[in-house]
Amino acid sequence: MASQAASPEPAQRHSAESQRVSGGYALMDALHRHGVEHIFGYPGGAILPIYDELHKAESRGWMKHILVRHEQGGTHAADAYARATGKVGVCFGTSGPGATNLVTGIATAHMDSVPMVVITGQVPRAAIGTDAFQETDIFGITLPIVKHSWVVRDPRDIGRIVAEAFLIAASGRPGPVLIDVPKDVGTEQFDYVPVEPGSTVPAGFRLPPQANPERIRQALELIRQARRPLLYVGGGAISSNAHAQVHRLAERFRLPVTTTLMGKGAFDETHSLAVGMLGMHGTAYANFAVTECDLLIATGARFDDRVTGRLDGFAPRAQVIHIDIDAAEVGKTRVPDVAVVADVRQALDALLAGSEGEDSQGRTDAWLDRISSWKRHYPLMTPSPEGEIAPQEVVIALQELAPQAYITTDVGQHQMWAAQYLHNAPRHWISSAGLGTMGYGMPAAMGVQTAFPDAQVICVAGDASILMNIQELGTLAQYDLPVKVVVLNNGWQGMVRQWQESFYEERYSASEMTGGMPNFEALAEAFGVRGVLITERATLRQQLREALDHPGPAFIDVKVRRNENCYPMVPPGASNAQMVGLPTHPELAIDTTRQCNSCGTSTASAHLFCPSCGAKL
The missing domain is CATH 3.40.50.970 (Thiamin diphosphate (ThDP)-binding fold, Pyr/PP domains)
Structure with missing residues (x-):
């Protein structure tokens, strides 16, 4: 040497x-x-x-x-x-x-x-x-x-x-x-000899192509013809910083907008055209809309299985425009009618340039009225103000107390409640979507807080997930990163318990976490982090506000209802319209009937097998 x-x-x-x-x-x-x-x-x-x-x-x-x-x-x-x-x-x-x-x-x-x-x-x-x-x-x-x-x-x-x-x-x-x-x-x-950024290009490297003008023309023709369009926005819109373009296209053609878990923040969820997240735990109105739309404009999204549910029941009546930077994603699970392989922002700029001065001409008015009716009749669940604190209450309180915060999450029920109830600015929603990594939230919050030391950063976690990387409390303490960790503590691996209740006849195998659960308040204090325990609804907002105002890191352990389930939910093997946990409004129901190929029997349920002959549907 x-x-x-x-x-x-x-x-x-x-x-x-x-x-x-x-x-x-x-x-x-x-x-x-x-x-x-x-x-x-x-x-x-x-x-x-x-x-x-x-x-x-x-x-x-x-x-x-x-x-x-x-x-x-x-x-x-x-x-x-x-x-x-x-x-x-x-x-x-x-x-x-x-x-x-x-x-x-x-x-x-x-x-x-x-x-x-x-x-x-x-x-x-x-x-x-x-x-x-x-x-x-x-x-x-x-x-x-x-x-x-x-x-x-x-x-x-x-x-x-x-x-x-x-x-x-x-x-x-x-x-x-x-x-x-x-x-x-x-x-x-x-x-x-130093090498400057961008001065060397590896062999075989290619930048993504520009949007094909003919494909842009074809996409615009489909948008102009559609009466029930839906703009389906994924993480590609966040990566390409295309939120302004998404907003302009939606308003120009009066397109309702649904986002994936990765796409949260790409469109203002308080906007009248927003229908929230779609998929397994998406809003009822987003899932109904994707089932009834006649044109699906997939923008930086990859038709993930948690989004589509049963694939042959996903947007079954729709033509599809697929805009994505990765050609390998186009046609992988759903063959589009028009494929635009390009950076999302560049493709949307091309769509906007090609439709300058146009508007919807009222084509989508009846469709938007129908979606508004779904929103009125199928809102996200309002928790009962009785008994133990509902986990949704905690998330709703965070939305009210810290509307501009960067939010990171772990994975599980708390992640889905946060996705349902929190409205986020672009790049303010940070969550493990594709891999679903428990233990992601607190170290992720450290990264965000390091980048933006003066910003408000909140990690929403569950009592099981937080233990996966609990040692990072030491990092928060060493660098005095003022992250606020809010744990929805129900004593379970919550989503595992919900599935075991729903699909495994309530056999709760290795999912209860009360045995060996630490005193989180004392544990946080042992690391040098402010510990807070919240057990009563009467003091929930006051204690949350005080903890959020604390100048350093804080760990807030909120005891919530043990057996609360996250609804709506699309059961495995069902189509998006076959959600459970919804009120019944027959006059608003959409046709989800499926016919057995073996015996011809029709069923409107989320059954995986024909109730008559037992054949797989």
């Missing part, structure tokens, strides 16, 4: 001449050139040369490192940092268990198309493949869940690799990338 020379001072970075530096310095310099201000991570043996240079980079004011308490927390924090800012998130982990602890967070970012650069330490080059201490093939392990990955074999490649990594992570359909750096690459001295 070459002897280590002193790293050059910041003034030398911009010299046209190459400088003799270590691989670790080159990495820090490259990250600094790409505008990285915060890194989330946890050190270890193989990545120590990089952390040594990171220490020097922090002393120069280049960036700040946030020490998490578990590598998974670092990935979730970097992921949420990216979602909230639109920038690329960065996290570090060492080799072996440090690297494998990153996998869940990488998969979370991959499923939700989040731009992230993950940098791992690795055993020295000569030891790779020898089963050395803390060696794992993180390159191979993560191949299915990254856009691209590198093992750095030569420190002279670091500048180029970092430039390519940021380009790939942020372009097209965003996603995570991984750079694995052997320990001796971090220490080796070499003549470093």
